[in-house]
Amino acid sequence: MAKTTSRSARNSSVAPALSSEAKENRLIALAWDEAEKRLMDGTASNQLICQLIKVGSTKERLEKDILKQQRELMEAKTDAIKSARHVEELYANALSAMQSYSGRPVEVDEEDLY
Secondary structure, three states: OHHHHHHHHHHHOOOOOOOHHHHHHHHHHHHHHHHHHHHHHOOOOHHHHHHHHHHOOHHHHHHHHHHHHHHHHHHHHHHHHHHHHHHHHHHHHHHHHHHHHOOOOOOOOHHHHO
């Protein structure tokens, strides 16, 4: 009973999570704490031990690193596409301005009107 009381007292003093990500991170931290406790007191199951070994493996860390780099690459590509569109728009505006300064009539696309 004392365990339940101390655990509920500890949980009631913790502020509620502000986002689902914060809540997820809190739950993960609690799960890691519980796994560590079970490893220390010798009550960890074989399944838990195997899972912890897998999570801590070099392969797992490399896969996480690759995923992170792929995400950064996708973000860079997205930024490059946005930048290219912006440059195209600037060139179009500059050409239009030069045409109006030279006295030539400016061609207006119907798409630009709407």
